[in-house]
Amino acid sequence: MSRRVVFPNRVLPYLLLAPQVAITLVFFFWPAFQAVRQSLYRDDPFGFSSRFVGLANFELVLSDPNYINSLKVTVIFSLSVAVLALVAALLLAVMADRVVRGKRIYQTLLIWPYAVAPAIAGMLWLFLFSPAMGTLAVMLRDTGYDWNPLLNGDQAMAMVVGAAAWKQISYNFLFFLAGLQAIPKSLIEAAAIDGAGPAKRFWTIVFPLLSPTSFFLLVVNTVYAFFDTFGIIHAVTGGGPARATETLVYKVYNDGFVNLNLGASSAQSVILMAIVITLTVIQFKYVERRVHYA
């Protein structure tokens, strides 16, 4: 990332960086440091003093069945959202790349959900599927299916996964479409002349050449499912029923702000930080090797 030609100024670069670095220090590094520190302390019940307890908070959190449950919920939720949103978007993008007429109209009609806030996406799905008022909920029940996401955890999970994936399709679609359009037509024509049909061309040429895009999207989707979906959970299920949709982020929020358990919430924050860092590193290291960069 170094250039041959640079400006010789000594002070200016620091001034240019100052605003970004100041915000980073005050609102990112300091709180992160505080989270680590608080995770090693425990407040007395009245909040007058806190004492050092070492890793006791972590032991408490990790031995809490609710926490393990929340971990499971998060993994299931994130995987389902990422897979669903990626597969649906890829299918739509491949189809949009094939059509000659109306490509732009299709694109315009497919990208709006990108602009819908996660919390609102959740509410839209709630309007559709709420047992009290949702038309689709009524239709489901008319088929004899016992639909009640307010009582059934799996159904609540299906609903938030649907809302979260629904919102992410447009983002993935745009990237897949761009990736598809970047593939040189000559490659595909050559394969067609050699007698490869559309399916064969897709799996042997298009799909491998799309892998940088897919890799990038996998990272983005996982992070999205982990963090940006708090709004969906908070607005739609509130972690319920019976903690069936309580993701890690929701639990940190709930323990910290609703139950006011400072030590446990900080310990969870630290674990979450570790997860994010590992996730990023693993994805960059592991997925990269299997990605074919053109």
Added chain:
Amino acid sequence: MIEKRPIGALLAHFILIIGILIVAFPIYYTFVASTLTSPEIMAPPMPLLPGGHFLENYGGAFGGIGTIGGVGVGRLLLNTTIVALTIAIGKIIISILSAYAIVFFSFPGRMLFFWMIFITLMLPVEVRILPTYQVIVDLGLIDTYTGLTLPLIASATATFLFRQFFMTIPDELIEAARIDGAGPVRFFKDILLPLSYTNIAALFVILFIYGWTQYLWPLLITNDNNMNTIIIGLRKMISFVDADTQWNLVMAITILAMVPPIAVVVLMQRWFVKGLVDSEK
């Protein structure tokens, strides 16, 4: 088109139309609901064609029958607009400056700062909720626009996008500018900034949406209903237990909360798409 396969093309259109129906249906459904009366919404199955209460509901939403905790929708929309614009413009300014420093200057600590900015990617608000909240409390920024926006203005992503773009600018251009006597400020203002307009426009769309759709942060930072964003306000209106929830107004406000960001994406689609694609390279 490689070869003519009419059935394949037909299938493609068919799948796309199904996709669009799935994608658009929840929004359409809510729009229809926003033109009905509350009892009509609460008696499923709801009609799937718009009813005749459009003006009544949207007028009611703005008219302020004490819509959300005594705050009108106008105020909520204003708050959200301020927050979204401040975040988008603030992020662009501080990111373009940081990227400029990192790419076009050589100074001690350059890589350190680069990594500092990079690491913020791994520290989203969600993993440091309480201590960040504490900082805001200590600084007295609860229920202020500064508190709502400032912590979200740091941006690793935007910095990277500008950095990527700046790296593609040939050395010859800087050499030429320097031979002609342009200093760093002049170079930035007269050459780099005009070259970046497309990227800025693209980034603006993405960041505006980012700002508009914030949820967790405004939820923590606002106690006063006057400072709510529209999404938080909406969340407070919805109660399935409370029989008094005016669903027709809820639906109208949901639509109002979606229209500005959707309009930005659709109207600025060209920049939006181009920016996303360019930035990935």
